[in-house]
Each structure stands twice: as C-alpha cells, then as structure tokens.
Amino acid sequence: MPSSPRPVSPRWKGLLAALSLAMAGFIWLSGLVDSLSRPSVAPALSLQQQELTLLAEPAVPSSLREALLGESPRDALLKALEGISSEDRSERQQRMLLLLQGQTPASADRESEPEDPLLQQLLCEVSASDPGLCIDGAAAGQAALRLAFSTVLPLVTALIGGLLLIGQAWRLVRGRLMAWPAVQGPDLTLIDMALLVAGGFVVISAVGVPLVAFPLVGALTAGLASPRREAVGVVINYGVMALPSLLILWRQLRALPKQSAPPSGWMQWRLRPLLSALLDAVAGWLMVTPLVMLTGWLLVRLVGDPGGSNPLLELVLGSHDPIALGLLALTAVVLAPLFEETIFRGALLPVLAARLGPLAGVLLSGLLFAMAHISVGELAPLTVLGVGLGLVRLRSGRLWPSVLMHGLWNAVTFLNLLLL
Structure with missing residues (x-):
C-alpha cells in the first residue's frame, strides 16, 4: 500500500462522515430489528x-x-x-x-x-387397491435426483472443504503456508470509507434512492404480470441502488495521484490468469462452506430460527416463470458479487487492513458485509462468508477470485432453491 502522505481532510468531510456513520448505524439497527418480523424461508x-x-x-x-x-x-x-x-x-x-x-x-x-x-x-x-400402481417412475426418479443434489451435494462439499481446512491448519502448524502478497488497494482514509460505505452504500442507496426510484420502477413495471414484474423490479432497483456508491468510489479514486497507483490499478482486479483465479475461488468456496453450515446449525440450536430471510429467497421459491428466474439469477450471481466485492473487498478491506492490520480488516469488513444484508437470521453465517471472501482476497492478492467465489456461492444457493 503506498504510504505517501494524504492532505488533512476538511472539517466538513469529517463531520459528514460522522453524520453518515450515525445515520447508517440507526438504519442498520432498525432494519435488523424489523427483520425479526419477516418470515423465514x-x-x-x-x-x-x-x-x-x-x-x-x-x-x-x-x-x-x-x-x-x-x-x-x-x-x-x-x-x-x-x-x-x-x-x-x-x-x-x-x-x-x-x-x-x-x-x-x-x-x-x-x-x-x-x-x-x-x-x-x-x-x-x-382409491387404488394397490398403491404400487400409482407410482410414477419418471417423477420419482427425477425427485430422487433433485434430492441427491440438494442434500448429498452440500454434505460432500462440506466434507471436502473440511479436509482442505484440516490441510491448511496442518500447514500452518508446520510453518509451511505460503507467504501472502503485500496488501495493495486504494490509498484512501477511514473517513473516505465512512463516506463510501455509510454515506453512499447505506444512507443514499438504501434510503434516498428508493424514495425516488421505487415509485418510478413500479410505474414502469406495472404492465407486467407477477412474478415477472417483481423480478424486473429487483434488477432495476439493484442497479440504481448500486450507482451512488460506485460514483462516490469513482470520484475518490479519481482524486488519487495516478503515479501512486500500483501496477495492477487501485482495485487490483487482475483478471488473468483466469484459471488460478477460478481455482482460488473454488478452494475458498469449499473451505467456507462447512464453516457457514456449522454457524447456521449452531445458531438454530442455540436460539432457534430467528427469521428475517432475504426477500429474494421467497421470490425464487415462489416463481415458476423462466424469465423471472433468469432475472433473479442475474441479480444474485452476477450483479451482487460484482458490486458488493468492489465495495467490501476492493475498497474497504485494503484500507482497513492497511490501518488496522489484515486480521482486523478481514473481520470488520466481513461483519459490515453481513450487516449490509439487514437480516438477523443471516448475520452470523454471512459474517463467516464475508471473512472467507476477505481471506481469499488477501491470499490471492487480487479481487477477481473473491468475485468468482461470491458468484459461485450465490449460484449454488440459487440452484438449491430451484431443486426444491
């Protein structure tokens, strides 16, 4: 991370960041409380x-x-x-x-x-004298195949991931883990991150934009039948809500001196080599799966099902329209990973890691990532997932593997919902 001195932020910038943090904290806290009243899927x-x-x-x-x-x-x-x-x-x-x-x-x-x-x-x-005559062999076979993918596949994934975790722990104890590359990212301050995440991602995107965009999107999609109307609304609303944060980040990066940027750019995308990025993503997905499953299981065992599931899950479960499902998949598998990884692992994590240390940066960025989903029931599992995404970002030294891992996680979750 470049260590060139940054000019002192104007007082108004610090006050705006403090106000953004206070408003974001209130919005997130009230949203988490409200999520308790949302039904669980x-x-x-x-x-x-x-x-x-x-x-x-x-x-x-x-x-x-x-x-x-x-x-x-x-x-x-x-x-x-x-x-x-x-x-x-x-x-x-x-x-x-x-x-x-x-x-x-x-x-x-x-x-x-x-x-x-x-x-x-x-x-x-x-009404049949012999119930065996009522069995549809083709339907039973298809159901068995779907059941195998939705139950056996996650268990196999968790088993492989657990073995990989044990291998990593063994290498750590033996001192054989490869050294991670130096953390590189945008030369921004914590105040900049407060304005980006709290001000842009939460206050403007989650509160300001919906007041204007949601009625317009509702009017544009009024002629569509449900669930296609809801699916089109999800794609448009998500894209509009992502714009403020991306524009703020673009403005912040543009203000940085170009000569201080790392060779791979401030965001460290580094799309190539693609194969190693894909391998890093798959390995990260495998290793985080048993930890997320264990966290969810412990949560249910200790406090029961807290509810508050993501409304997108209900749309997927209740939809049989191919176009609607395709639009929802586009949002979950492509748009969400690109946008969320850009903000949380591309900008926020490197700044936190440079100023608070890599471990604290990974933990705090993971927690903020989970809180951004505003769901009490998903808070702990998503924190674990966010930590896993952050570790993949630091271990690989680039952002692209985290995006692929996030997309893979959402794609597998989406596929499981379709199978059920």
Whole structure:
C-alpha cells in the first residue's frame, strides 16, 4: 500500500462522515430489528424437501431408504402439515393433508393436478387397491435426483472443504503456508470509507434512492404480470441502488495521484490468469462452506430460527416463470458479487487492513458485509462468508477470485432453491 502522505481532510468531510456513520448505524439497527418480523424461508424449504423425499421414496433402493430418507417420509410430511395452522395452510397443503390422512377432498381427481406428481400419486392411492400402481417412475426418479443434489451435494462439499481446512491448519502448524502478497488497494482514509460505505452504500442507496426510484420502477413495471414484474423490479432497483456508491468510489479514486497507483490499478482486479483465479475461488468456496453450515446449525440450536430471510429467497421459491428466474439469477450471481466485492473487498478491506492490520480488516469488513444484508437470521453465517471472501482476497492478492467465489456461492444457493 503506498504510504505517501494524504492532505488533512476538511472539517466538513469529517463531520459528514460522522453524520453518515450515525445515520447508517440507526438504519442498520432498525432494519435488523424489523427483520425479526419477516418470515423465514426455512419452514417452506423444509416442507418442500419433505414433499420431495416422499415423491422420491420409490426410486431409492430399499436398503438405503432409512439412511437417506429417514424412517417414514409420509409420517414426517403429515406431521409437518399438521403443524401448520389452518389459517396459514394453503389450499394445496390442505388437500395434501386430507389425502395423507386417507380422506378424499371434495371434487378431487388426478386430472385436476396435471403438473403436481405428488398430489396425483396421493389422489390415486386413496382409491387404488394397490398403491404400487400409482407410482410414477419418471417423477420419482427425477425427485430422487433433485434430492441427491440438494442434500448429498452440500454434505460432500462440506466434507471436502473440511479436509482442505484440516490441510491448511496442518500447514500452518508446520510453518509451511505460503507467504501472502503485500496488501495493495486504494490509498484512501477511514473517513473516505465512512463516506463510501455509510454515506453512499447505506444512507443514499438504501434510503434516498428508493424514495425516488421505487415509485418510478413500479410505474414502469406495472404492465407486467407477477412474478415477472417483481423480478424486473429487483434488477432495476439493484442497479440504481448500486450507482451512488460506485460514483462516490469513482470520484475518490479519481482524486488519487495516478503515479501512486500500483501496477495492477487501485482495485487490483487482475483478471488473468483466469484459471488460478477460478481455482482460488473454488478452494475458498469449499473451505467456507462447512464453516457457514456449522454457524447456521449452531445458531438454530442455540436460539432457534430467528427469521428475517432475504426477500429474494421467497421470490425464487415462489416463481415458476423462466424469465423471472433468469432475472433473479442475474441479480444474485452476477450483479451482487460484482458490486458488493468492489465495495467490501476492493475498497474497504485494503484500507482497513492497511490501518488496522489484515486480521482486523478481514473481520470488520466481513461483519459490515453481513450487516449490509439487514437480516438477523443471516448475520452470523454471512459474517463467516464475508471473512472467507476477505481471506481469499488477501491470499490471492487480487479481487477477481473473491468475485468468482461470491458468484459461485450465490449460484449454488440459487440452484438449491430451484431443486426444491
């Protein structure tokens, strides 16, 4: 990091940074409290996984059913549906509950559910003398494949990641870890970062822009049907909300002396070699996966499900429109990693690491990254993910591997939601 002296910031700049920090703290704190009232997607995910398990049961060898599916997928699904209050139970869930209880819903027939293989199977079983004749082998096979990807693949990923972590710990104890490159990044101050993150990312983007942009976007997308309307709104709103922070960062970098910039530029993108960036991203994703899973498991065990899931997850779960899903995937897999890594690992982390030390910089940038998502339920797991992204940034000495790792994480999460 260049150590050339920076001129003393004007008093107004310091006051503006302090005001931005105070407002951002209030916005984040109130947002975290409000997130407690938002529903969690965990129950919906669990219920859909139980439905998938029951549908896949005939395609799983009998010797493996108990190990892979549990003792009785039918009883587990029945218990889950009975645990939902009648007011919150959808019409489909109510029909499924009656069928699992051996009752036939009014005016029920298999032709009424042409795209719901599980309901078709249950409707057939109620009246069939041999339930085995009701099994759709193709649907069961597809369900088993989806179930394998959504449950077995994360476990395999966590196992491989755990072995890699053990290997890294062993190298650390033996003193065989390769030395990391020197931290390079924009020669900005902590006041600059307060203006960028607190002022631009939080106050302007999360409060000021929505007051103007959201009504305009709503008017532009009013003619579209749901969920395509919501998906188009997500893409446009996200792009508009990213602009203030990017413009502030562009202005800050433009004010720096060009002769002080590192050879690879202030942001250290360094797209090539692409293969090593991809390998760093995959290794980071593998090693952070078991830690995030463990953090989420401990959180549920200690305090239960705190709720407050990202609303984007609900849109993905409730959408069957290919265009809507494509737009949501674009936001989650491309736009979000590019923007968030530029701010948190491209600008913020190097500045914090240069002034507070690499470890403190990684931890603080990871925490701020998690808080920016304004979800109590995701705060701890996202902090761990942010720390992992920061370590990949420092270890690789460039930003591109962190962007790829972030995109890979979001892509796998998005794929799991689609599979369920």
